[in-house]
Amino acid sequence: MKMILFSLPGNEELTALLAKKMDAEIGEATLRKFPDGESYTRILSHVKDKCVVLVCTLHEPDEKLLPLYFLSHTAKSLGAMCTCLVAPYLAYMRQDKIFNEGEGITSGFFGNLISGFADSLTTVDPHLHRINSLGQVYHIPNTVIHAxxxxxxxxxxxxxxxxxxxxxxxxxxxxxxxxxxxxxxxxxxxxxxxxxxxxxxxxxxxxxxxxxxxxxxxxxxxxxxxxxxxxxxxxxxxxxxxxxxxxxxxxxxxxxxxxxxxxxxxxxxxxxxxxxxxxxxxxxxxxxxxxxxxxxx
Structure with missing residues (x-):
């Protein structure tokens, strides 16, 4: 299966290293905001019948999540075989229990959200303090890398x-x-x-x-x-x-x-x-x- 890597803003250096070692191409996409603040996504590369690898470390995740969501769904709408998320840092893993009345377990909510648009997840040493495995939170094939x-x-x-x-x-x-x-x-x-x-x-x-x-x-x-x-x-x-x-x-x-x-x-x-x-x-x-x-x- 042919691979094509897309870098979300700020991940260009790691994406270049991965593409070289995977012998894969780097895809081109336009990610910007409309004047009203809404996100715009356009994929300029050919992705049909390819595995799309999305490289996006998820510190300060809230601004990154919607462009990532749109990019994944756009790739699939253009015929991509799968979208695989590489998120070396995984956010919201610390919020894994209810500490105060009225809270939600947002690690689970976040996991469900990402599991809904990515076909797999690769991350590095996520915070698994009260969680036995990443599979309890992410319901897609996943790999945890240890540094x-x-x-x-x-x-x-x-x-x-x-x-x-x-x-x-x-x-x-x-x-x-x-x-x-x-x-x-x-x-x-x-x-x-x-x-x-x-x-x-x-x-x-x-x-x-x-x-x-x-x-x-x-x-x-x-x-x-x-x-x-x-x-x-x-x-x-x-x-x-x-x-x-x-x-x-x-x-x-x-x-x-x-x-x-x-x-x-x-x-x-x-x-x-x-x-x-x-x-x-x-x-x-x-x-x-x-x-x-x-x-x-």
Whole structure:
């Protein structure tokens, strides 16, 4: 089946990488707004009997969703065999329960919406906190890509004498996996409660790691509060300035600059959301998984 990739605005760089590795063409489309604010969609490339791959990372999703919806349906109306969504970052996954009376579980609503116009979904490390699998939310063939191996390889090649730091006990499983593949030790910050308002955070065996380069790893860096707090604890413990690694560079408001100003050595993210910190390229694994998923679509 022939593939043609369409990039939603802001996804051009990743789309170019994927098209080259898939040996696929990049489609042309016009996406703009009418003077009254309504969306206009026109596909300029031939899509009949082809699999249309829509590349659109879904941070700040509300403005992107309608053009994506129109593009998918327009492609099918022109004879496309299928429309496959590649959304490296998947929005609304945190809203997976009712926290307050009167709310809806919007992760499910969003999943139903996308499942209604895309034939498959490929994403990277979605937030599956209270959800066992993506298939509970998205009722279409889907693939979840894990960035841990690529992060481990980057650490192994670029960081001398690394030690991975987990901000709390919940992070231990994730941090230990990356550390194992990187061939590096890891430790987790420990909280010692002296009273209701007196909590001390310590680095176990800090003397053992005084000459190591601390590496903080998290899936989403949004407000960066957790990382900034962890950087402060490491500084208090007398450790070197850390390297901060995140999969998804959400960076709300001034979070990126605030994290830089906290005293880190470097901030590194994967290219799931376009950002100046993008250093770890996931296009190889995305290409592989999209090809495999399409065989079953």
């Amino acid at each position: 841990a191996d690529d992060i481990s390889r980057w650490i192994k090649s670029n960081v001398e004498n690394p030690v991975l730091i987990g901000p709390d006990s919940e992070s231990e499983q994730w941090v230990s996996e990356v550390a194992k593949n990187a061939g590096a030790p890891f430790t987790v910050l420990q909280k010692v409660r002296h009273g209701d308002r007196d909590v001390e955070v310590s680095v176990p065996d800090v003397d053992k790691y005084k000459n190591a380069t601390p590496v903080l790893v998290d899936d989403i860096i949004s407000t960066a509060r957790t990382m900034i707090e962890t950087v402060s604890h490491l500084k208090t413990a007398g450790m070197k300035p850390p390297i901060c690694i995140g999969i998804h560079a959400v960076f709300s408001d001034n979070a990126y600059q605030n994290l830089l100003d906290s005293g880190v050595e470097k901030i590194v993210t994967c290219n799931t959301i376009p950002h100046p910190s993008n250093t770890i390229d996931l296009s190889d694994v995305i290409t592989k998984e999209v090809k495999e998923l399409m065989q079953h679509t």
